[in-house]
Amino acid sequence: MATVQVSEAEKVYILHGIRDDLRVDGRGCEDYRHMETETDVVSNTDGSAKVTLGHTAVLVGIKAEIRKPRPMLPDEGYLEFFVDCSANATPEFEGRGGEELGTELSNTLYKVFNNKHSVDLKSLCISAGEHCWVLYVDVLLLQCDGNLYDAISIAIKAALFNTKIPRVHISTDDEGGKEIELSDDPFDCMRLNVENVPCIVTLCKVGHRHVVDATLQEKACSVASLIISVTHKGTVTCLRKVGGGSLDPESIFEMTEAGKRVGKALHTPLMNLLKQEESLGKTRQKVGFLG
Amino acid sequence: MPTDTKRVRGPEVSQSPSVFQCKPAAALPSCGVRADGRQRDQLDVRPVFVRCGLVSQAKGSAYIEAGNTKLMCCVYGPRETKRKDETDMKCGRLTADMRFAPFSCPERGSWIQSSQDKDFSLMLLESLQPAVCLHKYPRSQIEVNVMVLENSGSVLAHAITCASLALADAGIEMYDLVLGCSIRQDGASYVVDPTYVEENSCGSASEENQGGLTVAFLPSLNQISGLQSDGEMTKESLTDGIRTCIEGCYKLYPVVQQALAKAVRKAAPPPSES
Numbered sequence: 161m162a163t164v165q166v167s168e169a170e171k172v173y174i175l176h177g178i179r180d181d182l183r184v185d186g187r188g189c190e191d192y193r194h195m196e197t198e199t200d201v202v203s204n205t206d207g208s209a210k211v212t213l214g215h216t217a218v219l220v221g222i223k224a225e226i227r228k229p230r231p232m233l234p235d236e237g238y239l240e241f242f243v244d245c246s247a248n249a250t251p252e253f254e255g256r257g258g259e260e261l262g263t264e265l266s267n268t269l270y271k272v273f274n275n276k277h278s279v280d281l282k283s284l285c286i287s288a289g290e291h292c293w294v295l296y297v298d299v300l301l302l303q304c305d306g307n308l309y310d311a312i313s314i315a316i317k318a319a320l321f322n323t324k325i326p327r328v329h330i331s332t333d334d335e336g337g338k339e340i341e342l343s344d345d346p347f348d349c350m351r352l353n354v355e356n357v358p359c360i361v362t363l364c365k366v367g368h369r370h371v372v373d374a375t376l377q378e379k380a381c382s383v384a385s386l387i388i389s390v391t392h393k394g395t396v397t398c399l400r401k402v403g404g405g406s407l408d409p410e411s412i413f414e415m416t417e418a419g420k421r422v423g424k425a426l427h428t429p430l431m432n433l434l435k436q437e438e439s440l441g442k443t444r445q446k447v448g449f450l451g
Numbered sequence: 452m453p454t455d456t457k458r459v460r461g462p463e464v465s466q467s468p469s470v471f472q473c474k475p476a477a478a479l480p481s482c483g484v485r486a487d488g489r490q491r492d493q494l495d496v497r498p499v500f501v502r503c504g505l506v507s508q509a510k511g512s513a514y515i516e517a518g519n520t521k522l523m524c525c526v527y528g529p530r531e532t533k534r535k536d537e538t539d540m541k542c543g544r545l546t547a548d549m550r551f552a553p554f555s556c557p558e559r560g561s562w563i564q565s566s567q568d569k570d571f572s573l574m575l576l577e578s579l580q581p582a583v584c585l586h587k588y589p590r591s592q593i594e595v596n597v598m599v600l601e602n603s604g605s606v607l608a609h610a611i612t613c614a615s616l617a618l619a620d621a622g623i624e625m626y627d628l629v630l631g632c633s634i635r636q637d638g639a640s641y642v643v644d645p646t647y648v649e650e651n652s653c654g655s656a657s658e659e660n661q662g663g664l665t666v667a668f669l670p671s672l673n674q675i676s677g678l679q680s681d682g683e684m685t686k687e688s689l690t691d692g693i694r695t696c697i698e699g700c701y702k703l704y705p706v707v708q709q710a711l712a713k714a715v716r717k718a719a720p721p722p723s724e725s
Contacts, residue, residue, distance in 0.1 A: 263566055266566065267566055267569070267570040274682065275682050278683075391683070394685070395659075395660075395683045396683070396684055396689055397662075397682065397683045399679070399680040400678060401675065401676075401678040401679070403577065404577065406582075406674035406675060407674065408673065409673065409674075409694075412678065413690050416686055
């Protein structure tokens with residue numbers, strides 16, 4: 161992760177502030193920074209979203225392609241994640257520098273979505289054993305100011321909500337082979353149900369307390385963080401400790417409780433916002449990348 | 452995707468014959484005794500065999516066998532960091548690498564590290580780092596290499612135990628041994644130290660509350676140094692699962708200590724007769 165150098169005096173200052181539930185920018189320990197979400201920003205994709213969380217900016221594009229399903233699961237489609245840490249974000253990511261971080265992020269995303277209920281994979285099947293939809297979820301980090309996991313998960317949820325998969329139907333031609341036909345109407349498409357898509361909450365252990373949505377300075381003062389991915393019902397799909405320090409079991413239980421609470425509270429406003437944005441339809445003012 | 456141009460590989464379209472099985476593998480029942488006779492919902496781990504000091508070239512090494520899971524670990528170091536720009540003046544660097552032999556899993560794997568291998572290596576590194584006194588080895592690098600010879604379930608948990616044993620065998624100063632334990636939650640019941648089949652069973656009748664959890668624990672200090680879960684579980688089953696894994700680590704501790712003491716005694720010179 162891009163790091164900043166923090167002096168000892170600054171570390172003590174941040175630590176004491178967090179102990180009194182007051183962070184450097186005035187937030188409480190469980191408050192997020194200002195978050196902006198916008199969908200349908202890239203026209204060449206089947207679904208896209210851009211999320212800005214403080215100074216962290218993440219762009220997700222989803223493309224749907226038709227492929228052969230996995231041999232062990234012939235009646236399901238699947239998702240493929242790829243995270244690219246662009247050199248725009250920090251000079252550390254130049255060349256292959258961002259590869260390690262990108263692999264770590266995409267591996268965690270695979271774990272988060274590795275269950276039956278997050279995305280209805282059976283609806284992505286076209287014909288069992290032969291054709292299925294594969295959703296390539298490509299994440300691009302534009303700016304990096306801490307808390308990448310949260311921003312990425314919200315962007316993926318928004319992009320999946322925005323995804324429009326064209327309807328196809330299979331017809332048998334004369335020789336008995338199967339032909340795929342795309343429907344002529346460009347607006348005839350299938351939407352995904354993203355109610356169960358989880359959101360990731362990162363909790364950093366700073367001193368004896370934990371903070372949500374840590375900035376880079378706060379991250380430099382913490383030894384370990386806990387990543388918890390929560391659905392709107394409160395089920396935890398992934399729990400993972402990152403960082404080179406160790407945690408007390410009691411603090412892990414506390415942080416899991418807090419993460420579940422914060423994560424659950426994220427879903428309703430996000431879904432409302434997405435539905436509202438969708439309902440504006442053609443009258444929506446697209447903000448895009450400037451302004 | 453990086454391709455391996457040095458080795459002659461088998462045809463890419465080859466598939467394992469298990470794909471063509473007539474009957475799909477029956478989902479394991481979620482109640483009753485497990486396939487190998489152990490109990491559900493109880494701390495029933497497989498008996499563990501550990502030995503240290505197997506590889507003569509390595510500074511420290513360890514081999515662990517639990518049921519059919521076999522893995523070995525070698526530790527090299529502390530030695531000078533290979534790349535000068537990665538030298539840290541104040542503390543040492545620990546690198547961990549976990550690889551699966553292609554014949555270790557039921558489906559043939561490849562020698563190129565897949566992203567799952569990298570994920571395991573990262574998890575191994577994060578679990579071992581809090582335990583090693585890196586500040587005592589400035590400007591040095593300690594390398595931990597784990598090779599999985601046979602994967603029969605809870606391979607990450609045993610890799611963590613094996614790696615900390617190898618580090619101890621190499622004489623690297625540590626705060627405590629790191630022990631790993633994993634469970635698999637299946638509906639309302641859980642199984643400790645799951646086998647490969649139990650880990651990958653595609654789900655039984657109950658659709659909710661399915662997942663796996665691996666915990667790396669430092670017993671003397673009561674600290675969790677590694678934690679990873681996937682699937683979907685309720686928070687209560689997660690907290691209970693973490694507690695169960697901690698108990699499993701406490702149960703494993705005396706076995707590991709005994710193996711280490713045995714290896715030290717063997718390496719020490721015999722007491723003089725006078």
